[in-house]
Amino acid sequence: xxxxxxxxxxxxxxxxxxxxxxxxxxxxxxxxxxxxxxxxxxxxxxxxxxxxxxxxxxxxxxxxxxxxxxxxxxxxxxxxxxxxxxxxxxxxxxxxxxxxxxxxxxxxxxxxxxxxxxxxxxxxxxxxxxxxxxxxxxxxxxxxxxxxxxxxxxxxxxxxxxxxxxxxxxxxxxxxxxxxxxxxxxxxxxxxxxxxxxxxxxxxxxxxxxxxxxxxxxxxxxxxxxxxxxxxxxxxxxxxxxxxxxxxxxxxxxxxxxxxxxxxxxxxxxxxxxxxxxxxxxxx
Numbered sequence: 001x002x003x004x005x006x007x008x009x010x011x012x013x014x015x016x017x018x019x020x021x022x023x024x025x026x027x028x029x030x031x032x033x034x035x036x037x038x039x040x041x042x043x044x045x046x047x048x049x050x051x052x053x054x055x056x057x058x059x060x061x062x063x064x065x066x067x068x069x070x071x072x073x074x075x076x077x078x079x080x081x082x083x084x085x086x087x088x089x090x091x092x093x094x095x096x097x098x099x100x101x102x103x104x105x106x107x108x109x110x111x112x113x114x115x116x117x118x119x120x121x122x123x124x125x126x127x128x129x130x131x132x133x134x135x136x137x138x139x140x141x142x143x144x145x146x147x148x149x150x151x152x153x154x155x156x157x158x159x160x161x162x163x164x165x166x167x168x169x170x171x172x173x174x175x176x177x178x179x180x181x182x183x184x185x186x187x188x189x190x191x192x193x194x195x196x197x198x199x200x201x202x203x204x205x206x207x208x209x210x211x212x213x214x215x216x217x218x219x220x221x222x223x224x225x226x227x228x229x230x231x232x233x234x235x236x237x238x239x240x241x242x243x244x245x246x247x248x249x250x251x252x253x254x255x256x257x258x259x260x261x262x263x264x265x266x267x268x269x270x271x272x273x274x275x276x277x278x279x280x281x282x283x284x
Contacts, residue, residue, distance in 0.1 A: 003064045007055075007071075009116045010048035010207055013079035017086070017226040018203040019044065020268040025203075028277045029264045036277035039270055047266055048205055050117070057168045070175050074111055077104070082225045085192065089229060094243045095192055106185045109208060109223060109233070114174050118206040118262050126159065129166030188221065188233040193245050199252045200227035202267045202276065204259035211258070222255050227268060230255065 008015075019025050027047045028039040054066040088095045097105050113119060195201070201224035212219035221233040230247070259265055260276050267273045 003055075003062065004067055005052050005055075005064075006045075006049050007051070007053040007064075007067050008044075008049045008075075009053060010203065010205060011071075011075040011078045012044040013075055014082060014207070014225065015044035015047060015203065015266065017082050018266055018268055025266040025268065026270040026273045027264065027266045028273050028279070036265070036279065038279050039273045039277065041270075048264060052167070053117075054171050054174075055164075055167065056171055057164060062164075066171055066175060071115065074108055074115075077108055078112075081105070081108075085231075086226055086229060089192065089194065089244070096243070097190055102190075105190060106188065106233075107182060109221070109231075110178065110181060110185060111175075112223070113206075113208045114178075116205050116207065118204075119174075120170060121263075123170070125163045125166035125170060127166065128169045129162035129164070132165055132169050133162065185233075187235045189236045191232045191234065191243055191245055193222075193230045193232045193247045193251070195228040195247050195252055197249060199247075199249045200267065200269065200272060201230055201252060202227075202256050202259050202265050202272060204262040204266075205264040206259070206262040209255060209258035211254075222258070224255065 015025060016023065024041055024043050025047055026039040027042045028036045031037045052062070054071060055062045055064060056066055057063075058065070085095045203224060208221060208223045210219065210221055217235060219235065222230055223233075224230040232245070256272075256276060265273055265276060273279070
């Protein structure tokens with residue numbers, strides 16, 4: 001089996017919910033100057049991906065096991081979940097999540113939050129690799145293992161090897177268990193927020209936005225799953241019977257403003273993306 005190298009940090013199944021009738025997206029990424037580049041018309045295959053982003057260093061060389069086995073399962077889940085929610089809402093019914101289904105939804109939202117480049121903003125694989133090397137060298141020195149220390153230093157001579165080691169550290173940290181956070185998430189219950197106007201949510205590289213601080217009792221966690229639908233998690237001491245809410249134009253605008261802080265945006269609407277990224281202002 002050939003190793004996959006194009007790793008999507010936003011599942012293609014989720015991207016397709018935001019695509020136009022031709023199955024494509026208007027996609028804008030930030031340039032090195034920090035500004036968004038002009039939006040390009042792309043397919044989900046060509047959007048929200050990085051080469052070898054989840055590749056690990058295996059015993060027999062680089063491996064895509066995390067992309068296939070970990071995120072592959074999450075992406076399959078998203079591919080079933082999002083169309084199901086949309087169909088239920090379109091039929092005038094209410095999506096209900098209880099028991100194991102609710103637990104799975106919470107866990108997947110947490111993994112989606114941690115899998116993106118936006119979560120690791122301010123870090124880079126090279127710096128993580130250098131930090132790992134420094135720590136491991138100290139370990140070998142303390143063990144007085146001069147042979148392994150010499151061999152390890154020889155192995156880490158190239159910049160590419162340091163980056164690969166840092167990537168390995170990042171990926172393993174990303175998929176590691178998080179029992180404390182999962183426990184805290186049990187206080188949150190999902191609602192479904194709908195747009196009944198011309199206003200639409202955009203999709204971003206972060207996918208999920210926290211509005212409020214961790215200790216804020218009014219903390220909200222938003223995850224748009226379609227232009228007219230978002231999942232909203234709130235803390236609830238007593239389960240609120242209102243599962244579906246109608247979004248105001250200002251709410252949608254505020255969520256989309258959160259998206260503009262991310263590394264990339266996409267939408268079925270070029271007009272919407274251009275208004276958020278400042279593309280039209282740049283052309284003037």
